[in-house]
Amino acid sequence: MDDGHSLLQPALFRLKSGAQVRAGWMAHDLPFLTRSLRFLMRADSDMLRREMALEPGEIGIIGLLAENPGISQNDLAMSLVLKKSAVTKLVQGLEKRGLLDRQRSESDRRSNELTLTAAGREKARAVHLRVAELHRDWFAGIPPRDQAVFFSVLFRVVATMAERSGEAAAMDGGGSDD
Template sequence: MEAPRFGSAFLLAQVGAHAAQRFTERIGELDLTPPQVGLLRLVASRPGQSQQALAKQLGTPATRLVPLVDGLEKRGLIERRRNAEDRRLYALELSPSGRELMGRVAQTAVSHDRTITAVLTEDERATLHALLTKIADDQGLTPGVHPGYSRLKSS
């Protein structure tokens, strides 16, 4: 009797959920959560932007980022600076500690990616990445931004 065949979308969800759980565990060792890592990564790649601009890129209301930004600022990982163009806004940037931690996060992410795709050859990894990028583009997903930000809690 033939085993049930699962669709590609199911397999993507299954592997994605597993990969997300494992990544959460790995960055937990750095005392970080996935939303914190995502925001730190965005601030690192687009320094000097306002909280409102970052929220728009993440697809979430700016008010939902306040506790996340506050917590990262308290830990000394990001800094709020007055925006030179609009004094009502703050520009967000990584602190030196935040940059150092992001280096560790990057190492963790590379190790995680290698572990999850260990069964694949380099050519297969490249093909998988290209195919997943093609699907993400077709679905209108923002590159580098997890769609879970739209569901962030404001508390």
């Protein structure tokens, strides 16, 4: 029976001690791999936030606002899969630092529309460039096509889980009519 492993190199952890540890089925366990990846990326992520003078969560806000000027604060929270109260606190901090503007929606007075200021757009560009540098390091030796497939599949997994959990609106890799 072909379980997909024949197409891939054996999944091995090559340790500093010289030992090689077979990952076995754990090489296909998403919670295990994402936890490991988060741990291994933590130092780079912390360094990025320090360099850019940003708090955890603010990079996601700035990145989504750069692509979605005028997004409602509620839609932003759903897209980030964060509690509205957490996003409110982060938005207030970014607003105080002059990186975003928050205005009441003309169509729904209960809702805020968010846009980046000129300083916020510059910060978003700087973060994007720095993240691209980190990605070059993280994906060294992995062909661009494989990277594109990785992100496409990962985004679809996130979208499927978000839709299923009701935590966020259905996501897709392209445009949306919503």
